Amino acid sequence: xxxxxxxxxxxxxxxxxxxxxxxxxxxxxxxxxxxxxxxxxxxxxxxxxxxxxxxxxxxxxxxxxxxxxxxxxxxxxxxxxxxxxxxxxxxxxxxxxxxxxxxxxxxxxxxxxxxx
Amino acid sequence: xxxxxxxxxxxxxxxxxxxxxxxxxxxxxxxxxxxxxxxxxxxxxxxxxxxxxxxxxxxxxxxxxxxxxxxxxxxxxxxxxxxxxxxxxxxxxxxxxxxxxxxxxxxxxxxxxx
Numbered sequence: 001x002x003x004x005x006x007x008x009x010x011x012x013x014x015x016x017x018x019x020x021x022x023x024x025x026x027x028x029x030x031x032x033x034x035x036x037x038x039x040x041x042x043x044x045x046x047x048x049x050x051x052x053x054x055x056x057x058x059x060x061x062x063x064x065x066x067x068x069x070x071x072x073x074x075x076x077x078x079x080x081x082x083x084x085x086x087x088x089x090x091x092x093x094x095x096x097x098x099x100x101x102x103x104x105x106x107x108x109x110x111x112x113x114x115x116x
Numbered sequence: 117x118x119x120x121x122x123x124x125x126x127x128x129x130x131x132x133x134x135x136x137x138x139x140x141x142x143x144x145x146x147x148x149x150x151x152x153x154x155x156x157x158x159x160x161x162x163x164x165x166x167x168x169x170x171x172x173x174x175x176x177x178x179x180x181x182x183x184x185x186x187x188x189x190x191x192x193x194x195x196x197x198x199x200x201x202x203x204x205x206x207x208x209x210x211x212x213x214x215x216x217x218x219x220x221x222x223x224x225x226x227x228x229x230x
Contacts, residue, residue: 106158
């Protein structure tokens with residue numbers, strides 16, 4: 001079985017500062033990795049995904065994440081945040097063989113609060 | 117191309133009533149997934165359906181919950197005899213095929229049981 005741990009439930013940061021949202025996963029098999037963003041009262045929007053290949057993945061809105069297999073981590077980073085990045089961020093995994101294509105396992109989320 | 121459409125966006129039900137949540141997948145998508153988000157929790161998988169088939173319902177509560185995705189029309193998540201603990205946001209996602217592509221999420225239905 002897979003599990004996802006997001007180490008910080010809330011991350012406050014000042015505008016234009018860098019941010020890192022941490023995600024660790026546990027799985028006995030290879031996985032696909034995803035980061036989603038949820039704005040208040042909205043659905044989830046995909047930020048980026050790691051399927052294979054380069055371990056540094058670039059996504060929308062200036063976000064990027066690095067897959068580290070040895071540390072089973074997939075931390076999300078942005079070098080300079082904006083007020084509009086205030087939202088909740090979810091890390092998710094899925095096994096990369098068979099099974100349900102969309103059967104994602106989510107972490108509990110990290111609320112990013114960007115202050116002026 | 118419209119995204120995944122869920123309705124209603126907000127639903128209030130009294131204890132003991134039935135709740136019916138609808139999801140229309142994106143055009144061309146034949147796979148639908150339902151997730152539940154409880155306050156301060158991440159999304160929990162409930163059920164995966166293809167047209168006229170339930171593929172994986174391992175996340176569905178054993179009683180009162182059912183889901184369908186008929187040949188024509190939206191997918192329906194049905195909760196019978198709702199209780200206060202059913203209050204949550206219910207999200208639907210759709211995808212075109214199995215494999216490495218992501219699922220696209222709707223905006224959710226927020227169910228409140230009073």
